[in-house]
Amino acid sequence: MITVHTIAELREHVRNARMSGKRIGFVPTMGNLHAGHISLVDRANAETDYVVSSIFVNPLQFNDKTDLQRYPRTLPQDQEKLAAADCDLLFAPDVDEMYPNGQDEQSIVHVPVVSEGLCGGSRPGHFDGVSTVVTKLFNQVLPDAAFFGEKDFQQVAVIKKMVNDLCIPVEVVTVPTARAEDGLALSSRNGYLTDEERQLATGLYKTLNEIADALNAGESLENSLSAASLRLEERGFRPDYVEVRSATDLSPAVSGVAEVVILGAAFLGNARLIDNLVVTLNRGIV
CATH class of the missing domain: 3.30.1300.10 (Pantoate-beta-alanine ligase, C-terminal domain)
Structure with missing residues (x-):
């Protein structure tokens, strides 16, 4: 597995894969990976030819700064897990790479209706941050298919509506929630x-x-x-x-x-x- 940290490197590798006739699968994450994330990589491997994953703790989707600061960063362990799962390329940008003009000047993607209430009501601005970063990642990776876990049901609904409304040419694939033996959803x-x-x-x-x-x-x-x-x-x-x-x-x-x-x-x-x-x-x- 190759790890890159810049958009330019990412695009070069994906372009080469596409020129070789490969179908591109994409698994976006915030890292601290568990078996649920790996199930997404497994599904991507089953349905595509070249799997890209991303690890980026997106500050735009955290309305609680304390929550952002304590969110686990485990890149070396995550790299090992992705490599073992046959991920081809990991994109691990920093905040400046994703938001070069600063977060305050970042254009925001807002998905109405489905982003309201539920987690959207409890975490103001959360889904604006999610839809914005996913739009950016889709434009950076240009995948044929992207894979998301059903545990984040509202998030998947937001992304599907966003893709449909903005005519983004990517297939959104939903993967069943991974659970521990006692039923707890992995998170x-x-x-x-x-x-x-x-x-x-x-x-x-x-x-x-x-x-x-x-x-x-x-x-x-x-x-x-x-x-x-x-x-x-x-x-x-x-x-x-x-x-x-x-x-x-x-x-x-x-x-x-x-x-x-x-x-x-x-x-x-x-x-x-x-x-x-x-x-x-x-x-x-x-």
Whole structure:
């Protein structure tokens, strides 16, 4: 695997690969890689001929400066994992390479509607930062396909709408959430959990499944969500949000809708965990 740090080097290697007739796959990350990230690389290898990954902790998507400062930077270990997964090229730019004119003068990409509420409501400006950096990376890499994890359900919805609205010629491929044996969604933020909190962390996914069971049993949406918030508190969490949305466009779930996604975010100690569950309800929302 080759590691480059500048856009010029990145473009040279990708151009050579494309001239050789190779289909370019792209896996953007912020590093501190785990098995979930590697599953994206594996999928990219299965569907493309030349896999590019990026590691860039994007300051534009952090509304909490403390969170930005403490986000783990583990480039040497990440390089080893990507090389073992047969990634061809790693792009690891610094902030000046990505934002040469400074962040305050950076043009911002805003994706309306799907970026509002949920994590967008809890983290103001977060998805503007995500859509801006992903647009830049797409323009830098020019991939044929880009691979994202389903755990970040709203993020994927934002990127898909952005690609469609701006006519960006890239296929967005969604890969199922990677989970530990006990059901916890793999996340870089799991590293913030203490051993005791790690045992409790499965409670978020359990709660989402309990909402699905309640809705399938005919419980109202309001009662199901209220009970879920109480259960999260009983399990040691501080709930951020628990919502049910249409799985097709993230619009609010209304009576009769059957294809839904149940989304939750909650704090456990110093970690903010997110997860989701896509469900086809037997009778739709009551």
